[in-house]
Structures are given as C-alpha cells and as structure tokens.
Amino acid sequence: MNWRAKITLGLIGLALLAGAAAPATAGDTAVRAGLSYGTLNSTAFDLYLQYSFEPWLDRTDYRLVPYANLGLTLWFGDKNGHPEYRNDRIWGLVAALGLRYELTAWEAIHPYLAFNVGPSYISDDEFLGRSMGGGHYIFNLRASLGARLGQEYRHSLSFDLSHYSNAYTKSENKGYNAMGLSYGYSF
Helix, strand or coil: HHHHHHHHHHHHHHHHHHHCCCCCCCCEEEEEEEEEEEEEEEEEEEEEEECCCCCCCCCEEEEEEEEEEEEEEEECCCCCCCCCCCCCCEEEEEEEEEEEEECCCCCCCCEHHCCCCCCCEEEEEEECCCEEECEEEEEEEEEEEEECCHHHHEEEEEEEEEEECCCCCCCCCCCEEEEEEEEEEEE
C-alpha cells in the first residue's frame, strides 16, 4: 500500500472516530459496510459514514429523509490470464447526497427505499482493462432496498445496486456496476 492510500485510510478512520464521538441523537449518524459482486467477476467493499438530516416529511406511516454519505470503496478483481491489464485493485473516495423513503407503520421494522448520487475519486482510471473514461474523477449512483430494525431502529440491512461512471462527460463511458448487501449501525 503506497503512502497516499495509507494517508487516505487514516483520514477516513479519523472521520469515523470524530463522527462516533460527536453528540447525535439515535439514528442521525451511522457507519455502513457493504460487500458486492461487480463487473468482470470483481468484488467491491464499501465503508461509509452516513449522516441523516431532519426528515423533509414525517407522517404517521412514512417519512422522507435526506442524508449524506462519505466513504471509501475498494474494488478487487482477478487479472489472471490477462497480463495486459494494468491493475486488479483500485480504491476510491465517495461523497454523495441521498434521499430515503421509509415506511414507519410497523413497530418492529421500517422498510425503506433509498437513492444517492455524488462524485468519486478513484486511484486509477482503469480497472481490469476497463477504462472508466473520466480520469480519476467519476460519479456514483446507488439504489438501496432495505430495512431498519432493532432497538430504536439502530440496525439496517439493505440490498444495494451501485454504478460508477463518468456520466458521459467523455466519449468512453464503460463504467463499473456492482450489487450486494450492506449492514449499518446508527449511534
């Protein structure tokens, strides 16, 4: 791991610790981790700090909650049999704003549908021979179908679909897609 990656991981760790130490009401701040299966038989690991703002709508049966994500994503692949591939591992920093539609009619579980979008920085513009077309700066989109549960709804489980690309800002736009599961804990 080079020095830039170590510094980036250290800064994200400090941000997570600062978020954990900051006073927050239950459910305002969460740490989320996810594991996904991606393009070209690759694996993606995500670690996010998520902050939920005050709901825009808070009705008896549902609420609409805006949120922000700051995170790290790691992509791992296998370039065996393809020596022409420049790399099989890259990392990225993600910042996104999102909106969560949460059903609150049930006492034991709060199902939700969430969508977020934002910019990303990736360590290399090529992954498993696939050019992202945007250099180091690309965009990410994520849709999640999940549920919040447990005491004070501190736990969340979700099925996530992610897409990273240059959003057609360049002619080449192959992108990277992944689908997987994530777990979050609110504090």
